[in-house]
Amino acid sequence: MSKRLRNTEVCADCSVPEPRWASVNRGVLVCDECCSVHRSLGRHSSQVRHLTHTPWPPTQLQMVQTLYSNGANSIWEHSLLDPASVMSGKRKANPQDKLHPNKSEFIKAKYQMLAFVHRMPCREDDSSTAKDLSKQLHSSVRTGNLETCLRLLSLGAQANFFHPEKGNTPLHVAAKAGQVSQAELLTVYGADPGAPDSNGKTPIDYAREAGQHELADRLVEVQYELTDRLAFYLCGRKPDHKNGQHFIVPQMADSSLDLSELAKAAKKKLQSLSNHLFEELAMDVYDEVDRRETDAVWLATQNHSTLVTETTVVPFLPVNPEYSSTRNQGRQKLARFNAHEFATLVIDILSDAKRRQQGNSIVSPKDNVELILRSVGVRHCSDSQDNDQPDYDSVASDEDTDPELPSSKGDRTKSLDSDLSDGPITMQEYMEVKNALSASEAKIQQLMRANNSLSDELRLMQKKTERGAFVTTSSSLPSFPSTLSWSKDDTAPKATKLEKQSSMPESDYDNTFNDSEVEDSSFIRRSRLRSWMGEGHSIPELDDVETEPDPALPSTEDVIRKTEQITKNIQELLRAAQENKHDSFIPCSERIHVAVTEMAALFPKKPRSETVRGSLRLLTSSACRLQSECRKAVPSEGCPGPDMQLVTQQVIQCAYDIAKAAKQLVTITTKENTN
Structure with a gap:
């Protein structure tokens, strides 16, 4: 769709007049030079489109124009607006600056590191901040105030947050209220048009019931955005969703x-x-x-x-x-x-x-x-x-991972067969799971208190190591916009979202399963786990997918006790990181590895459940990766000193993965032991 540029429009990053590109997820317009840097960041940081030469959904273009006109750029440059920033030497790029390094370094700090976004005040109850922000988002989307919602998303509000009292997501609210631009913004940040509310109704259903038929049609397009884009790339045509053609x-x-x-x-x-x-x-x-x-x-x-x-x-x-x-x-x-x-x-x-959506075997x-x-x-x-030939960028590698080795029996890169069906669950199964999980809540309160404390320390360390950004990279990155459904029955609810691994739970450590996480397909329940394939070490016995029936899982009390031991050691590691005591990294990581090994030993050598296998793999591989990262803190003779900020970030990420996997195992054993 074409757009007539106004003379008042300037590049959000360097103030060059008449910008010709837009960053969809950031709500800003940028010039050609700055866009070249945006493109190098990747879609997870900035999704760029040309204003006149790229096909635009009209409502999405209107959403970006509204955000730009209402000052969305101030969200990403919040601290630069403070007069004190001028005194400290901080400033944004200007038209006379060179692209490299001046403009490029500023853009990377602004959108990758989120160095200038608003910082929430540190509080003792910071563990509830993400949930509070998400509840504010849930309320705000019924209005037309787009920049408020973008600000909440930038601070860590979750686009797919399931409100426990209201029984639906922000996209349900926006659809019912007919807020088209809010719906566009939410879907850019990963909101799922096929997510069911507590009664099984999707945002698409809400829009149709409210008489918002154009919005309903647009949400269907978003649901099939991935396959539509692939088809359009090859043949220049898109399916006619209104007439039931989806592929x-x-x-x-x-x-x-x-x-x-x-x-x-x-x-x-x-x-x-x-x-x-x-x-x-x-x-x-x-x-x-x-x-x-x-x-x-x-x-x-x-x-x-x-x-x-x-x-x-x-x-x-x-x-x-x-x-x-x-x-x-x-x-x-x-x-x-x-x-x-x-x-x-x-x-x-x-x-x-198409085959999977139609439910073929x-x-x-x-x-x-x-x-x-x-x-x-x-x-x-x-x-x-x-x-x-390694013609790819160097990435945060796992030293023992060789992507060129073919998969074989016992190789950790092999996917795991599941003993669960990929078909939609029944309402009876849904209620059984819901009731069982509700009954287990009291048993894990002790763990939750310990994990809340750990969560506070993790967030504090992440703030300190990411150059002033409040939210971590993973919680601020926009999720993938599209959804696909593999339901075997078109009449069944289709709540299967194409999840991006960067998506975080609404609160990092307050993530016991709730109604929003009981999805319509078992594969989505399994895909909640972070992929461990190709990452670090694993337990050799778990690599064999042909497992025998396992004995009973350990008691919840034993797992909680070991988890608390892991949590205590992680807290010690984080304190060492906070105080820059890098020589303490290795002994701390060794104690964590011992505690993880003891916890893993509680479980059967060949667990039947893929979820248990996945959590154990994440737990043990993260502990091994943590040891490897901590060893990097010790300078090697004849080698340049390590980048301690990068090392500390990796150490914190490994610690987070270990704590998350331990929490998953507590939840699993609690559920199994209450059935």
């Missing part, structure tokens, strides 16, 4: 190249992925489509005689720090595919998405996303010897 699967003009044994094997492996891993692969391909399309628009709109060459190149998907190194490497390899190769992969994904998952990318890459790349 377009283009066909290659010459399919003879797609009949090799390698091709068949690659397609079979893709079909055998679990729904969760298939969603991750589909999201990565979506990001690559966005990169390629944005590159094409970029090249078509630049004055090549004056623009510096370095601003035109984003050679592959930027690193997302919330993803494992294995996934980041796989994402970057997508840039190697030529047009025919990439189109073939896109068609395979569209075909399988699938094979048990046996391979991870990286293996699929390798298989497809081998099938397509003419220069196969290039496959072993």
Whole structure:
């Protein structure tokens, strides 16, 4: 959709007049030079679109224009508006500054580090801050005050927050109130149009009941945004959702190249992925489509005689720090595919998405996303010897992870078969789970008190290590906007959201299961766990997916006791980090590793439950990664000193993962022991 630029519009980052690009999730307009830096940050930081050369949903463009006009930029430059910032030497970029390093460093600090956003005052009850912010968001979306909601989201409010008293999410409220721009903002930050309320109604249902039919149609488009974008990339058409057509699967003009044994094997492996891993692969391909399309628009709109060459190149998907190194490497390899190769992969994904949505039978998952990318890459790349070259960015690597090794029995990168059905749960099952979890609440209050204290310290350390940003990167990044549903029955509620790994629970440690987390498909319940594949060490016995029935899980009291021991050691580590006592990192990490090993020993060697296996893997691999990160704090002879800020950030992340996994195991054992 085209847009007439007004003379009053200036770049949000350097004040150059007549900006031609927009950052959708930040609600700002930027110039060509600054946009080149935005593109290098990745969609998880800034989702850029050209104002006149990119197809826009009209209501989404209106949302961005409203945010820009109402001063959304002040959210991201809050501290710069303080007169004291001038005295301290802090300032924003100006038109005369060089792109590198001046403008680029400012933009990275502004949107990646969130260095200038408003800081919430530190309070003893900080553990409830995220939930309070989310409740404010839930109330605010019924009004037209967009910038208030963006500010709440920037502070850590969750777009998918399920209000325990109201029984619905912010998107339900916005849909009922007919607040189209609020709905657009929420979906940009990952709100799920298919999420059910306490009565099983979705935001789409709310909009239709309120007579907001255009909004309902738009929410359906958002629900299928991923597959719609892939189809449009190949054939320039989108499905007619109003008439019940939800998928377009283009066909290659010459399919003879797609009949090799390698091709068949690659397609079979893709079909055998679990729904969760298939969603991750589909999201990565979506990001690559966005990169390629944005590159094409970029090249078509630049004055090549004056623009510096370095601003035109984003050679592959930027690193997302919330993803494992294995996934980041796989994402970057997508840039190697030529047009025919990439189109073939896109068609395979569209075909399988349609099959899964219609509920056709699938094979048990046996391979991870990286293996699929390798298989497809081998099938397509003419220069196969290039496959072993590390042409990707260096990422926060896990030293023992080799993404080029094929999966085999016992390999930790193998996905796990599930003993649960992928079909929708019944209302009876829903109520049984809800009642059982409600009955277990008293048993874990003791743990919750300890974890609330730990949560406060984690947040405090994250604030100190991220250069003044209040919220952590993972809690501030916008979630992926699209949803897919794999329901076998179109009449069943479809609450299956394409989740991004960066999404955080509404409160990091107050995340006992509630109504909003009892989703309609069992694979979504399983996908709540952080992916441990390709990350660190694991318990060797757990790598065998063919497990025997396990004896009873340990008692809740034993698990709580071990969890408290882990929590105490983590608190000691965090105090050492806070006081810059880096020489204490290694002994602290060793004590945590011992406590984790003792806790893992409480559980069967071959747990039958995938959820238990997943939590144990996250627990033990994070403990091993913590030891590795803590060792980096000790300078090696003949090597430059470590970046202690980066090391401390990694240590805090590992500590968070350990505490989260321990909490999951307490919740699991509590649920099992009360059944």
